[in-house]
Amino acid sequence: MAITVEEVFETxxxxxxxxxxxxxxxxxxxxxxxxxxxxxxxxxxxxGRVRQQGxxxxxxxxxxxxxxxxxxxxxxxxxxPVSLIMETxxxxxxxxxxxxxxxRAAADAGIDFIGGFGALCQKGLxxxxxxxxxxxxxxLSRTRRVCAFxxxxxxxxxxxxxxVNLIGAMLKKTARLTPNASGCAKFVVFVNAPEDNPxxxxxxxxxxxxxxxxxxxxxxxxxxxxxxxxxxxxDLSGLAEVVKRTVFKITxxxxxxxxxxxxxxxxxxxxxxxxxxxxxxEGDSVAGILEAFGIERVGAPxxxxxxxxxxxxxxxxxxxxxxxxxxxSGTFIPVSEDRGMIRAVRSKALSLEKLEALSAVCSVGIDxxxxxxxxxESTINAIIADELSIGIINxxxxxxxxxxxPGKKPGDTVVLGGLLGIAPVMAVNRxxxxxxxxxxxxxxxxxxxxxx
Amino acid sequence: xxKELSFxxxxxxxxxxxxxxxxxxxxxxxxxxxxxxxxxxEGVFVMTMLVDMSGYKKPLSALASKLDxxxxxxxxxxxxxxxxxxxxxxxx
Numbered sequence: 332m333a334i335t336v337e338e339v340f341e342t343x344x345x346x347x348x349x350x351x352x353x354x355x356x357x358x359x360x361x362x363x364x365x366x367x368x369x370x371x372x373x374x375x376x377x378x379g380r381v382r383q384q385g386x387x388x389x390x391x392x393x394x395x396x397x398x399x400x401x402x403x404x405x406x407x408x409x410x411x412p413v414s415l416i417m418e419t420x421x422x423x424x425x426x427x428x429x430x431x432x433x434x435r436a437a438a439d440a441g442i443d444f445i446g447g448f449g450a451l452c453q454k455g456l457x458x459x460x461x462x463x464x465x466x467x468x469x470x471l472s473r474t475r476r477v478c479a480f481x482x483x484x485x486x487x488x489x490x491x492x493x494x495v496n497l498i499g500a501m502l503k504k505t506a507r508l509t510p511n512a513s514g515c516a517k518f519v520v521f522v523n524a525p526e527d528n529p530x531x532x533x534x535x536x537x538x539x540x541x542x543x544x545x546x547x548x549x550x551x552x553x554x555x556x557x558x559x560x561x562x563x564x565x566d567l568s569g570l571a572e573v574v575k576r577t578v579f580k581i582t583x584x585x586x587x588x589x590x591x592x593x594x595x596x597x598x599x600x601x602x603x604x605x606x607x608x609x610x611x612x613e614g615d616s617v618a619g620i621l622e623a624f625g626i627e628r629v630g631a632p633x634x635x636x637x638x639x640x641x642x643x644x645x646x647x648x649x650x651x652x653x654x655x656x657x658x659x660s661g662t663f664i665p666v667s668e669d670r671g672m673i674r675a676v677r678s679k680a681l682s683l684e685k686l687e688a689l690s691a692v693c694s695v696g697i698d699x700x701x702x703x704x705x706x707x708e709s710t711i712n713a714i715i716a717d718e719l720s721i722g723i724i725n726x727x728x729x730x731x732x733x734x735x736x737p738g739k740k741p742g743d744t745v746v747l748g749g750l751l752g753i754a755p756v757m758a759v760n761r762x763x764x765x766x767x768x769x770x771x772x773x774x775x776x777x778x779x780x781x782x783x
Numbered sequence: 784x785x786k787e788l789s790f791x792x793x794x795x796x797x798x799x800x801x802x803x804x805x806x807x808x809x810x811x812x813x814x815x816x817x818x819x820x821x822x823x824x825e826g827v828f829v830m831t832m833l834v835d836m837s838g839y840k841k842p843l844s845a846l847a848s849k850l851d852x853x854x855x856x857x858x859x860x861x862x863x864x865x866x867x868x869x870x871x872x873x874x875x
Contacts, residue, residue: 334790334866336820338873339831343792343862397843400864583871 342580345554346401350615351581353588354550354608355405357446357529358388359536359601360543362411370420374429378436381408384543385440391595395588403588408437409534409546410447412480414463421458426466427473434474442476444517446534449480453488453522454773464497468504471514478532484522484719486726490774495520495716499708506704506735515734516667516699516751520715522722522729527601528658530608533730544601545593546658549585550608551577552617555641559623570624571644578605578648586653602657605649606695607641609669611752617641617664618671629664629671629689630681638662639692659728664689665699667734667747667754676755683714683757691721696730701745701754704737709765711735716768724777787836788817788866791850795859797828804853805832805861812846813838833866 345351365376385408392403410433417426430448437445448470450460467479481498484490498520506512519533526537529546536544558577562570585603593600609617618629621637642662650656664686666672675681683700690696697718702711715731722729734754736745741758793801802819809816814834821830839846847863854861 332874333818334833334869334873336822336829336831337824338869339790339792340794340822340824340829342869342872343794343860343864346864347794347860347862394843397847398865399868400847400862401868580872584868587867587871 345551345581349551349557350553350612351551351584352402352404353547353585355407355529355548356388356392356403356589356592357407357409357534357546357548358384358543358596358598359409359527359540359546360384360411361536361540362416366416366419368419370425373420374432377429378432381410381433381436381445382440384408385437385442387596389441391592394595395592399584399588401584401588405444406442407529407531407534408442408445409529409536410445411536411538412451413448414450414457414459415538417463418457418459421462423462423466426462427469430466430470430474430477434476437476444476444478444531446478446480446531447536448477449482449535451482452491452494453482453485454491456491456494464501467501467518468508468514471505471517472508477517478534479518480524480533480535481520482522482524483520484723484774486523486723486780487776489776490522490716490719490723492716492768492774493771495719496712496768496771498715499711502711502733503704503708503735506737511745511747512701512704512734512736513747513751516732516747519730519732520719522719523727525658525728529604530606530659532732541599543598545589545596545598546601546604547585547589547592548604548606548608548658549581551581552607552609552620553614554581555607556614556616556620556623559620567640571640574641574644575648578645579652582649582652600655602655603649603653604658605645605653605656605660606658607645607662609663609665610750611668611670613670616669616671617662618669618675622671628678628680629675630685634685635688635692638664638689638694642693659695661693661695661728663698664694665732666757667699667701667752668750673753673755676757683759687718687721690718690729691725693727695728698730698732699734699752699754700732701734701736701739701756702759703740703756704735706735706759707763707765709768710759710763712768713764714759720774723774724779726779784837789834789836789863790866790869791832791834792862792864793830793859794827795857798857801830801857801859804857805850808849808853809834812841
């Protein structure tokens with residue numbers, strides 16, 4: 332059946348007026364075969380691989396942008412977790428040097444962010460993991476493009492609280508070393524981290540992956556909001572239905588472009604991540620969808636149900652549209668990168684505690700939240716541990732990106748710049764759980780993980 | 784030769800010369816118009832042209848920027864997109 336004018340208009344409107352785009356194409360690269368006992372040779376191999384593949388990715392993605400008229404906003408690289416490939420080069424100096432190599436290779440290829448400077452330490456820390464964490468303040472302050480992560484727990488393994496207890500101090504040091512604490516925005520701590528997540532800061536190329544894989548993150552909060560606004564009087568089933576249908580369509584566009592891009596690069600197509608991801612551009616807001624649902628400001632009672640409804644409808648549409656849905660496939664509600672979220676915090680509708688509650692129904696976590704720089708390290712660790720517990724018990728990914736901003740107090744604002752947005756500083760509960768966190772050790776794997 | 788079909792979408796206010804300008808450009812570039820439809824939707828004029836690009840040998844970006852130039856001179860949004868994206872989004 333021929334495509335109708337209405338259908339062409341619908342697709343063209345999505346890209347022209349509603350910010351439909353491919354939010355990210357992320358090429359995962361295995362770097363294990365670059366390992367060499369001679370560190371200089373090792374670095375050269377890593378540089379060559381990242382630069383060459385990065386350039387190819389950018390060229391191929393640009394060609395498809397023109398062919399389909401859909402912007403591919405970000406072209407990125409994710410690599411094997413760096414703590415794994417550095418096991419025989421254990422010095423903080425070498426870790427920093429490897430990060431600078433990745434940074435330079437990405438810059439020379441024209442890649443804005445490269446992910447994978449991280450460690451899988453859900454059950455314990457290797458010497459290499461410890462060294463990586465120790466190097467992070469220097470890495471995050473001395474490189475521009477390198478993104479870092481830790482996977483500090485899983486439903487199968489429980490939580491490595493000893494690892495979590497290292498993060499508060501690391502973040503505070505990073506905050507002191509970078510303008511407006513912006514280095515902290517390039518670090519995320521997860522539980523149940525997916526090995527094929529295309530979104531930064533947490534993208535890495537997992538150990539179960541092939542030599543290379545192309546993963547894609549679609550987006551389109553603006554498209555979903557627009558369709559919700561046209562359905563002001565539908566009941567909740569009807570609302571879920573229109574969201575589902577819309578997400579089906581935008582995921583199909585992602586699937587098409589992802590597959591074609593992978594084929595033109597000669598690498599396997601990995602997954603489509605169906606997460607709705609906002610930007611600070613007006614109209615490109617996930618909070619805007621919730622407001623169009625009828626929530627005055629995100630954080631108001633009813634917000635958790637709204638996120639749950641949205642997320643489930645997104646999954647229904649996305650799952651049917653793609654052969655391989657993967658990555659995070661939640662919904663992102665980063666505070667600093669979404670105008671509606673910023674408004675919600677400023678008008679005191681949204682607190683850190685409500686943000687945590689929202690993450691239980693499949694947003695990915697507490698993301699891009701600025702807190703006062705005076706927050707005690709043990710409290711930062713405890714906020715992280717709370718969020719990660721939600722993921723462990725509920726068998727889902729959760730992550731935390733906290734930005735403790737030196738000298739700032741609740742109500743202040745910090746400009747992180749560019750894609751990272753503007754963060755209103757959020758209030759933190761002043762009571763301590765320092766003694767509890769100091770117990771350390773491992774949070775045992777929950778019985779919800781015993782599925783065999 | 785196998786057809787390479789794309790849609791050119793024109794969105795804006797109807798005025799004289801839209802079809803003439805675009806079809807002139809397409810003719811000069813060996814692009815054949817297979818079908819034209821137009822309709823007023825949500826208060827705006829929408830025209831779609833299904834075109835066969837198999838005779839077009841230059842970079843696609845060159846055509847896109849020429850269409851852009853026509854669009855801005857006439858106060859219209861003009862976009863060219865390969866037909867696969869419409870098939871993927873609107874046909875199961």
